[in-house]
Amino acid sequence: MFKIDFEKKRIKRKLILASLFCALIFTIIIVTMIGTMGPLGGQGVPEKIPFKAVLDVLSGKGYLWPDVYETIILDIRLPRILLAVLVGCALAVSGTTMQGLFKNPMADPFLIGLAPGAAVGASFSILLGISISISIYSTPFFASVGAMLTVFAVYIIARSSGKIRVETLLLTGIAVGSFLTAVMSFMMYMAGQQFRFMFFWMLGGLYRASWEVVVIAFPVIILGVIIIQLFARDLNAITLGEEPATHLGIDVEMVKKILLIFSSLIAGVAVAFTGIIGFVGLIIPHMMRILVGPDHRILLPVSALAGGIFLVWADTVARTVLSPTEIPVGIITALCGAPFFIYLLQKNKKGRFVSHAT
Amino acid sequence: MDKFTIIAAICGIILISFSTGFYLAINEESEWESKLTIIDDYGRDVSITINPQRIISLSPSTTEILFAVGMGDRVIGVDEYSDYPEEVKDKTKIGSYLTPNLEIIISLKPDLILVSDMTSKDDVAILEEKGLTVVVLAPRDIDGIIQDIRLVGAIGNNSAEANNLADSLEQRINAVTSKTSNSNLNRPSVYIEYYPYWTYGPGSFGNDLILMAGGRNVASTTITAYPEITSEFLIASNPEIIIFTVGYHASTTVEDITNRAGWDATDAVKYNRIYTIDDDIMARPGPRIVDAFEQLAEMIHPELFS
Numbered sequence: 001m002f003k004i005d006f007e008k009k010r011i012k013r014k015l016i017l018a019s020l021f022c023a024l025i026f027t028i029i030i031v032t033m034i035g036t037m038g039p040l041g042g043q044g045v046p047e048k049i050p051f052k053a054v055l056d057v058l059s060g061k062g063y064l065w066p067d068v069y070e071t072i073i074l075d076i077r078l079p080r081i082l083l084a085v086l087v088g089c090a091l092a093v094s095g096t097t098m099q100g101l102f103k104n105p106m107a108d109p110f111l112i113g114l115a116p117g118a119a120v121g122a123s124f125s126i127l128l129g130i131s132i133s134i135s136i137y138s139t140p141f142f143a144s145v146g147a148m149l150t151v152f153a154v155y156i157i158a159r160s161s162g163k164i165r166v167e168t169l170l171l172t173g174i175a176v177g178s179f180l181t182a183v184m185s186f187m188m189y190m191a192g193q194q195f196r197f198m199f200f201w202m203l204g205g206l207y208r209a210s211w212e213v214v215v216i217a218f219p220v221i222i223l224g225v226i227i228i229q230l231f232a233r234d235l236n237a238i239t240l241g242e243e244p245a246t247h248l249g250i251d252v253e254m255v256k257k258i259l260l261i262f263s264s265l266i267a268g269v270a271v272a273f274t275g276i277i278g279f280v281g282l283i284i285p286h287m288m289r290i291l292v293g294p295d296h297r298i299l300l301p302v303s304a305l306a307g308g309i310f311l312v313w314a315d316t317v318a319r320t321v322l323s324p325t326e327i328p329v330g331i332i333t334a335l336c337g338a339p340f341f342i343y344l345l346q347k348n349k350k351g352r353f354v355s356h357a358t
Numbered sequence: 359m360d361k362f363t364i365i366a367a368i369c370g371i372i373l374i375s376f377s378t379g380f381y382l383a384i385n386e387e388s389e390w391e392s393k394l395t396i397i398d399d400y401g402r403d404v405s406i407t408i409n410p411q412r413i414i415s416l417s418p419s420t421t422e423i424l425f426a427v428g429m430g431d432r433v434i435g436v437d438e439y440s441d442y443p444e445e446v447k448d449k450t451k452i453g454s455y456l457t458p459n460l461e462i463i464i465s466l467k468p469d470l471i472l473v474s475d476m477t478s479k480d481d482v483a484i485l486e487e488k489g490l491t492v493v494v495l496a497p498r499d500i501d502g503i504i505q506d507i508r509l510v511g512a513i514g515n516n517s518a519e520a521n522n523l524a525d526s527l528e529q530r531i532n533a534v535t536s537k538t539s540n541s542n543l544n545r546p547s548v549y550i551e552y553y554p555y556w557t558y559g560p561g562s563f564g565n566d567l568i569l570m571a572g573g574r575n576v577a578s579t580t581i582t583a584y585p586e587i588t589s590e591f592l593i594a595s596n597p598e599i600i601i602f603t604v605g606y607h608a609s610t611t612v613e614d615i616t617n618r619a620g621w622d623a624t625d626a627v628k629y630n631r632i633y634t635i636d637d638d639i640m641a642r643p644g645p646r647i648v649d650a651f652e653q654l655a656e657m658i659h660p661e662l663f664s
Contacts, residue, residue, distance in 0.1 A: 035461050047465075068465045075488065076460050126478065136483040192583045197478040200456055207457055208480070210487055223368050230361055258365065319459075325438060326457035 013298045016291070020305040024085065027309050031316045032058065032077050036323040049073065080209035083217060084315045085308035087206070087274050088284075090221045090266035092307025095281030096288075096300055097228055097263040100239045101256060102166050109267035109281040112173030112260075113150040116180035118271040121146020123187045123198045136208065139201070144272035150176060151264045164256055203328030204277035206315050213273050224266035225304055231255055232296040239294070279333040280307055280314075283341045290348050310337070396509065399496035400479060406491055409515040410470035414463060416455045417474035420495050421446055422644035424472065427511045427520040435466050442638065442646075456481075464488060470513070474643070497643050499566050500651070504528060507645065527648050531570075534655045537662045538572030546598040546658060548573040549626070552584075552641065553603075554610060559585045563643060571655035572662075573599065593620045599658060600626040605637025633657045 033054045036047075053065045054073055062070040094109035102111065125142035158164060158172040188198050228235075234255045237245035242252050267281065284307045285299070292298050311329070314336060318329040393408045414435040415421040421440035424433055430443070435450040437458070450466065453459035455476040463471070463485070471485060475496035485492050493513070497503045504524045511520020548568045551557050558564025559580035568575040576595040577587060602610045612634075616627050626632055635657075639650040656663045 036459070068467065071464055072461050076464060126480070136480065136487055139480050190582055193475060194478070196456065196476075197480070200478075205457065207460070208484060210484070212487075227365055227368055230364065324451050324453040324459040324462050326453060326459065 013292060017298070017301060017305070020302060020309070024305050024309050027312050028081055028085070029058070031081055031312055032073060034316055034320055035072070035077060036320060075211070079211045079214050080206050080315070080319075081312055082214050083209040083273065084206050084312040086214070086217050086221045087270040087277065088280055088307035088309070088311025089225060089304040090270040090307075091277065091281035091311070092284040092288075092303040093225050093228055093300055094263040094267040094270075095307075096285040096296070096303045097235065097259050098281075099285050100235045100296055101259055101263075102170055103239055104170065105286070106282075107170075108278075109263065109270075110177075110276070110278075112154045112169060112264070113177040113180060114147045114264060114267055114271065115276045116177045116184055117150025118143040118147035118268065119184045119198075119202055119276065120180050120187070121149075122201050122275070123184060123191070126194055126197050126201065127187065127191060136210070136213075140208075140213075140272040143275075144268050147264070147268040147271055150180060151260075151268070155260065163253055164260075166256075169260075200328065201275045204275035204330035205318070205326070205328050206274050207319075207326060208273055217269050217273060220269045221266045224262045224269075225300075227262050228259060228266075229297075229300050231259055232300050235259065235296045236294075239296075275328075275330070277311070277330045277333060279330070279337045280311055283337045284310055286341065287344060290344055394513065396493070396513070398494040399475070399498075399502070399506070400482065400494040402482075402494065404491065404493055406493065406513055407469060408513065410468075410491075410513065412466065412468045412470070413514075414452060414466060414468040414471045415440060415473075416452070416458055416471060417476045418442065418638070419474050419642040419644040420472035422642060422646060423495065423507055423510050424514075426523055426645040427507060427514065427516055429510070429514045429516055432514070434468065435463065458485070460484075460488065463490070472510070495643075498561075499563070500531065500570070500647060503643050503645070503647060506643075523645065527645060530648050531651065534652060534663075535570055538570065538655060538659060543572050543659075545572055545574045547576050547595065548599045548601065548658060549576045549592060549595070549597040550635075550640075551600070551602040551610065552637065553608065554614070555588070556584065556586050559583050563647065564640065567640075567647075567651050567654050568658070571651060571658050573654075573658040589618060589620055593623055596624050598625045598629075599631045599633070600624070601633045601635055601654070601657060603637040603640050604634045608637050631657075 033049070033051045035049065049069050049072065053069050056062060056064050057070050057073045062073075091109050095107070098107040098109060098111050099105060101107075122139050122143040124146070125139045154169065154173045154176050155164070157176070158169040160168070184198075188195050191198060234245070234250050237248050237250055238252060238255065245252050270277070285303050288299055288303045288306055292302050311333070314332040315329045317336070318327045318332045321327065394406045396404055396406065398404055411432050412434050413424060413429065413432050415424055415433055416437045418437070418440045421433065421436050422442055424430060425443050425445070430445055433446075433449055435452040436446055437455045438451045438453060439455065440446050440449075450462065452462045452466070455473070458477070458481065468490065471490055471492045473482060473492060473494050475494065477494070482492050482494060495506045495510070497506050504527055507520055507524045507527070508517070511517045511524075514520075549557060550564050550568065552564070557577045558568075558575065559577045559582055561583040565575050565578060565583075576592070576597050577585060580587070600615055602608065602615065604610070612632050615632055616622060621627055635650060635653055639646040639653075652663075
């Protein structure tokens with residue numbers, strides 16, 4: 001009896017994974033068709049690219065249509081959509097890992113000071129922009145350096161005799177984060193004209209996407225996600241308690257260190273290129289936990305796919321709903337995500353959303 | 359073969375692909391067929407094909423300059439805040455200067471994009487990366503505006519018209535400064551507010567305009583260029599003239615000013631020297647800033663200009 005249940009569960013999980021994967025592919029194709037471009041003839045109302053043209057361009061028959069269709073679909077929309085998938089995936093996996101690691105339902109990828117660290121780095125780059133060369137990589141570079149330095153500093157401060165207590169780490173993260181937020185606010189206050197660039201960076205957005213950015217983000221995020229997946233079973237044990245995990249023969253300190261490094265790394269890369277996109281890393285893990293349960297072996301890949309799908313749709317809304325103007329995507333993720341999340345919580349009041357519940 | 363070996367291997371792969379990505383990205387060079395190379399206001403060398411015919415303007419000030427030098431008919435797209443002159447309303451809107459819509463910009467196939475410092479360096483880099491020619495016009499003072507007007511004329515092969523405009527603007531400025539630069543002139547203290555309690559400090563256009571118009575800026579020693587001041591500071595500095603901007607962003611009224619606690623102690627309120635000025639002409643570094651300058655001079659020295 002028990003064995004049959006177990007088999008059923010495995011099949012159900014595979015089904016969920018497969019259908020989410022199909023949904024992601026489907027999403028990418030559909031979303032590529034959505035957008036507004038300028039009027040080809042000159043003055044007038046913006047035009048839309050016909051669906052048929054999108055399919056033709058994607059299947060290599062773009063020569064049937066004006067050149068500009070191909071440029072827009074292949075050079076503007078596709079890299080942006082793929083970056084949204086990668087970033088959504090990174091934030092969701094990082095959030096899932098942090099929630100498991102800290103055994104805290106409030107945890108998200110930015111918990112240990114990553115976001116304010118990146119923001120200070122980015123502001124630094126924006127303020128210094130005149131003296132260093134102008135490149136699309138300077139702000140992402142400084143943002144990722146800021147994020148990594150902050151996480152490293154938090155880790156060093158929280159460490160005592162080679163061990164890390166998650167409670168200390170969390171509190172240190174909050175303290176360092178508040179400090180950096182103050183630094184950030186002061187920089188914004190003093191920035192004058194450049195204030196708006198910093199503010200806008202903080203709201204997050206995928207408009208910086210290009211193939212080069214995708215090429216840089218892809219290997220880091222995908223491999224980071226794979227490494228975290230390798231430790232899914234260990235993460236399960238740690239969420240149940242560090243002592244029992246040690247008795248199971250797991251090098252808990254080592255695993256914690258690796259998970260912290262890689263979940264910060266993928267979130268850091270995401271933040272570097274897109275600014276601070278909130279909520280994805282917080283609610284996607286919870287939603288998926290309600291759907292598939294707390295076993296990280298399935299929870300992690302499911303969250304990765306769902307995070308990608310969610311952010312792609314959020315970004316599509318962000319770039320089209322007020323076209324030609326664009327809304328920062330962080331506003332959309334919170335606006336759509338929060339009510340849906342509350343609805344899910346209401347439906348599951350038994351407390352299953354708490355990460356270590358089984 | 360344990361997990362840690364796998365991790366070491368994967369880290370290696372990450373490092374290699376990461377650095378390859380960066381290398382490829384940095385070493386990609388674009389070729390220019392240049393006819394005119396200029397240094398723009400972000401200090402960038404830009405090669406421009408002279409006489410562009412499809413121009414996009416990403417800020418109200420650059421739009422005003424383009425129209426003022428007679429190149430309005432070549433403007434094919436503007437940001438959504440460009441609202442002057444009237445003809446701009448028929449142009450395609452390409453989003454706000456903070457998030458220009460790349461799809462629209464590229465489909466318009468511009469041969470030149472003019473932006474102001476409302477567009478960040480990052481966004482300029484993004485546009486350039488898509489193969490577009492971008493020139494930043496971010497003048498720091500009135501001379502800078504006049505230089506930019508001549509520059510736009512030179513780029514557009516419209517120098518005669520642009521130089522005429524620039525010369526006449528210079529004449530109008532000189533007509534005012536010849537009177538206000540007199541060293542025996544009484545220089546009243548002035549406070550200009552562009553948003554409740556926010557004013558122009560050193561390094562801003564507002565500060566320059568007050569000085570050139572023969573006034574003293576009460577906020578001339580603040581640390582930032584666009585500072586927020588306190589009531590205490592304002593009352594203590596006792597401005598003889600208070601000017602506030604009106605327009606789309608500002609809904610201040612004279613009553614708001616006079617009703618602020620303690621402000622009735624200032625000379626400006628006592629002798630009723632409170633004036634308004636149009637937000638757009640004050641804030642935009644375009645040709646209409648000379649209108650703002652003339653109006654300010656009249657408010658500060660009504661005895662010189664009647």
